[in-house]
Amino acid sequence: MSDEVEPGHVRVRLDLSYDGKDFSGWAKQRTLRTVQGELESALQTVMRLKEPVELTVAGRTDAGVHARGQVAQLDLAEEVWAEHHDKLLRRLAGRLPHDVRVWKVAEAPEGFNARFSAIWRRYAYRVGDHQGGVDPLRRGHVLWHQWPLDVDAMNEAAAPLLGEHDFAAYCKKREGATTIRTLQQLSWERAEDGIVTATVRADAFCHNMVRSLVGALLHVGDGHRPTDWPGKVLAAAVRDSSVHVVKPHGLTLEEVGYPADELLAARSKEARNMRTLPAAGCC
Numbered sequence: 696m697s698d699e700v701e702p703g704h705v706r707v708r709l710d711l712s713y714d715g716k717d718f719s720g721w722a723k724q725r726t727l728r729t730v731q732g733e734l735e736s737a738l739q740t741v742m743r744l745k746e747p748v749e750l751t752v753a754g755r756t757d758a759g760v761h762a763r764g765q766v767a768q769l770d771l772a773e774e775v776w777a778e779h780h781d782k783l784l785r786r787l788a789g790r791l792p793h794d795v796r797v798w799k800v801a802e803a804p805e806g807f808n809a810r811f812s813a814i815w816r817r818y819a820y821r822v823g824d825h826q827g828g829v830d831p832l833r834r835g836h837v838l839w840h841q842w843p844l845d846v847d848a849m850n851e852a853a854a855p856l857l858g859e860h861d862f863a864a865y866c867k868k869r870e871g872a873t874t875i876r877t878l879q880q881l882s883w884e885r886a887e888d889g890i891v892t893a894t895v896r897a898d899a900f901c902h903n904m905v906r907s908l909v910g911a912l913l914h915v916g917d918g919h920r921p922t923d924w925p926g927k928v929l930a931a932a933v934r935d936s937s938v939h940v941v942k943p944h945g946l947t948l949e950e951v952g953y954p955a956d957e958l959l960a961a962r963s964k965e966a967r968n969m970r971t972l973p974a975a976g977c978c
Contacts, residue, residue, distance in 0.1 A: 698806055698807075698808050698811075698960055698963050698964075700770055701770065703772060703773055704770045704771060704772055704773060705770065705771055705772075705773055705776045705802055706768055706769075706770050706802070706803040706807060707768060707769055707770070707771055707776065707780075707800055707801070707802060707803060708766065708767075708768055708799075708800070708801050708802075708803040708807065708809065709734075709750075709766070709767045709768065709769070709797050709799070709800050710764070710765070710766055710797070710798050710799040710800075711734070711762070711765050711766075711767065711795065711796060711797045711798060712761075712762055712763045712764070712765060712795070712796055712798065713730050713761065713762050713765070713794055713795040713796070714761055714794040714795075714835070715730075715756060715758070715759050715760045715761045715762070715943065715944070716759060716761075716794070716835055716944065717794060718730050718733075718758065718759075718794070718795075719758045720755065720756060720757050720758040720759075720760070721752055721755040721756045721765075722755050723735065730756075730762075730795055731750055731752070733791060733792060733795055734750060734767070734791070734795065734797075735747060735748050735749070735750055737787055737790040737791045738750075738769065738787070740790055741779070741783065741786040741787060741789075741790050742771075742775055742778075742779050742783070744775070748769050748771075749769065750767045750768065750769050751767060751768050751769070751808065751809050751810055752765065752766070752767045752809060752810065753765060753766040753767070753809045753810055753813050753816065753951040754810070754813075754816050754899075754900070754948060754951065756948055757902075757903075757943055758943060759942070759943030759944050760943045760944075760946045760947070760948070761836060761944075761946065761947040761948070762947065762948040763947055763948065763949050763950075764817075764948060764949050764950040764951060765948055765951070766809045766813075766951045767809055768803060768807065768808070768809040776802070780800065780802075783800050784797060784798075784799075784800055804956040804959060805956070805959070805960070806956070806959035806960030806961075806963065807953075807956075807959050807963075808959070808963040809951075810966075811962070811963035811964075811966040811967055812953055812954070812959045812960075812962050812963045812966070813898075813899075813951050813952065813953055813962075813966075814898060814952050814953060814954050814962060815879060815896050815897060815898055815951070815952040816896065816897065816898075816899065816900060816948065816950075816951050816952075817880075817894065817895070817896040817948075817949045817950045817951075817952070818894075818895045818896070818900075818905050818946060818947065818948055818949060819892050819893065819894055819895075819946075819947050819949050820838070820892065820893040820895065820905065820906070820909045820941070820945050820946050820947075821833075821836060821837045821838065821890055821891070821892050821893075821945050821947075822837065822838045822839075822840050822844065822890070822891045822892075822893075822909075822913065822945060823837045823838070823839050823840070823889065823890055823891070824839075824840045824841075824842065824843050824844045824889075824891060824917075825889055826841075833890075835944055836944060836945065836947065837890060837944075837945055838941060838942055838944065838945035840913055840916075840917065842917035842918070842919075843917065844885075844891055844913065844916035844917055845915075845916050845917075845918070846883045846884065846885050846891060846916065848915050848916055848918075848922055849883045849893075849912045849913075849915055849916040850882055850883050851922045852911075852912055852915040852922040852923070852924070852925045852926070853881040853882065853883070853908075853912055853925070855923075855925070855926035855929070856878055856881055856908065856925060856926065856929055857878050857879070857880070857881060858877065858878060859875065859876070859877040859878075860875070860876070860878070860929055861874055861875050861932050862874050862875070862876050862878075862901060862904055862929065863932045863933060863934070864928045864929050864931055864932055864933055864934060864935055864938070865901075865903070865904050865907040865908050865911070865928070865929070865938065866901035866902055866903060866904050866907070866934075867901070867902040867903045867934075868934070869901070869902060872901065873901075874901045876897050876898060876899055876900065876901060876904065877897060877898045878895075878896075878897045879896045879897055879898070880894055880895065880896040880897075881893070881894075881895050881896075881908065881912075882894050883912070883916075891916075893908075893909055893912070895908065895909075898966075899966070903940050905946060906940045906941045906942075906943065906946060907938050907939075907940050908925075909941050909945075909946075910938055910939035910940055910941045911924070911925045911928060911938050911939075912925060913939075913941065914937075914939070
């Protein structure tokens with residue numbers, strides 16, 4: 696989607712959350728239930744639009760992955776926005792299924808693109824290692840790991856992964872797409888209730904990247920791999936069959952970050968450029 700809004704139209708930002716359990720991911724599919732499909736259908740219905748709407752999202756989530764701070768956009772004719780903007784939240788609440796909610800709708804600033812203007816996405820992955828399992832009331836959002844986890848070891852192993860790298864070893868390759876990303880944060884913390892949470896923040900993520908990183912670090916945390924192993928896997932730059940992609944239900948998109956309004960358009964243009972790493976010996 697272009698950053699240019701057609702004359703007579705308004706770009707609208709939606710902030711939303713969903714429980715991914717019963718969705719086949721974000722992206723609309725003909726025969727499957729998806730977040731995009733439910734939202735676009737609801738928007739068309741409550742605004743009584745003849746033509747389908749099309750949403751652009753900050754980050755497509757896989758089947759079973761949750762979101763607390765997802766961001767999407769759509770362009771509406773000015774007269775449609777003027778008629779519906781003050782009633783849209785309430786009407787969506789009445790039309791949408793209970794596992795997806797829109798919390799805010801607002802006219803987006805000039806240059807905003809929900810996907811390309813973002814400067815980071817922050818995910819959380821939650822793991823329980825209590826020998827009795829996971830609290831039944833949290834089972835849909837917490838992975839049970841059957842061996843005790845050493846959080847300090849996982850944080851030590853995560854440190855070499857920070858920064859800009861080719862994460863090909865931790866991504867499912869897609870034709871024509873780069874696997875170079877800047878990992879800004881990867882840290883583990885155990886809460887008072889015993890749940891161990893990974894906070895993972897990057898400018899963007901390639902397919903399966905978070906769940907692969909978590910899988911590798913869990914191998915370190917339970918003593919099955921040394922702390923230098925995840926870094927060696929990264930350096931190899933090829934998919935390693937011993938890196939386990941953990942289940943999706945422990946993963947939640949928590950927040951998407953954007954720059955100041957005056958920098959939105961420039962960031963969107965920059966994010967579209969194909970990235971490469973500096974040649975060896977350079978810089």
